[in-house]
Amino acid sequence: MSENKDWSQYWSQGHKTSFGSSFKGCYEGVLKQSWLKVFSTFNDGDKVLDLCTGNGSLPRLAYESMSNFSEINFSGVDYATVDSDDTFLKLSNVDFKFDCNIEELPFDSLQFDYVISNYGIEYSNLEKSLTEVSRVLKPLGKATFVCHVNSSRIFLENANELTLLTYLLKSDGLINCLDSLVTALDEKAVTQDTAAINEISMSAEQYRNELNKQLSDALDEFGIDFHQSDFVSFLKFLLNKNTENKKDKLALYKQEAVSHQVRLKALCKAALNYEALPKTIDLFNSVGLEIHNHEMISDESGIVAIQIWALKIV
Structure with a gap:
């Protein structure tokens, strides 16, 4: 407990x-x-x-x-x-x-x-x-x-969700990759120096490519479960050009994901x-x-x- x-x-x-x-x-x-x-x-x-x-x-x-x-x-x-x-x-x-x-x-x-x-x-x-x-x-x-x-189907569904969530929360996983991309985009938005903007743009493009690769890998591994996950919905929302305070929203999402992971682990163990x-x-x-x-x-x-x-x- x-x-x-x-x-x-x-x-x-x-x-x-x-x-x-x-x-x-x-x-x-x-x-x-x-x-x-x-x-x-x-x-x-x-x-x-x-x-x-x-x-x-x-x-x-x-x-x-x-x-x-x-x-x-x-x-x-x-x-x-x-x-x-x-x-x-x-x-x-x-x-x-x-x-x-x-x-x-x-x-x-x-x-x-x-x-x-x-x-x-x-x-x-x-x-x-x-x-x-x-x-x-x-x-x-x-x-x-x-x-x-x-x-029970509830246990099996939650065990599968826990596997997916653990995958997303890996130190080199999708959520941290998304965090790096959002950080770079935020830095680019407030930077005035042209040389710095170009450097940040290159970093952002690298993070975007890595994000796309990991998205493809996740879809291959988890299939429809990943496609229908709330992470995909959140990703679309976060990267929408009209979404403000992306960094803060991502931090709240990650906080809830970590907390949900704890609850899922407890359920599967219990x-x-x-x-x-x-x-x-x-x-x-x-x-x-x-x-x-x-x-x-x-x-x-x-x-x-x-x-x-x-x-x-x-």
Whole structure:
């Protein structure tokens, strides 16, 4: 759970889920339906804890879909620092705690009837976080987790994106080559000396040729994935003659690319290994959480997650 700064930056942009602009509001489709089934098991007066809540996608989904939402107490915790100036967080039955490590939950034992997490708990040290889940759950309390799994299309898509992004961010890669070109163009724009202008123009032409070569290499290596990447769209925008402050815009793009790379690495590392699932089940059992069901969540495009249900053994 070492990506606090990068996730804090991400959530501060207003995203409601960990998939950026993929969803306009909270989760949709099969993910939404899987959670609505979970919500239907909540009873009036229950205390529910949402781990790695981010901007509160699950409590917000409950708010939108449950007629008895106000009768249930929702707590949310997240390792990131999230702006809490939000009317939703001022509801009397909602309590979020940020900058909070789920491996050391700030709650007394036996507090909650239900613990939930959507693409969250797997980012932690499971031995520590599951021990904490067991500690704060009441006897016969329930836990439901939706987790990344290494056989899902989401994992595979993000792993491919990580490979491309790592390629772009190489020290001698496309982004730094573009930086050199933009720097040369900026210098040429403000230089008055003719000899210096000619020298800078030669450098800029060299950088432009190198950029074109690397673009061709990237297209050969990644094909349509590169052609449809946001880098190509950004490149067209940046080199447009009407785009001002190119250097600053490129710096912001690179900053977000580096942060996104950190998040992608964390996702790929966190995804549960389906082949090693028996070991994960043993880990649940070792802390008093008995898994009574697990299944893949799939849509028309393939697997999107694994869902795990567990019961706190008395």
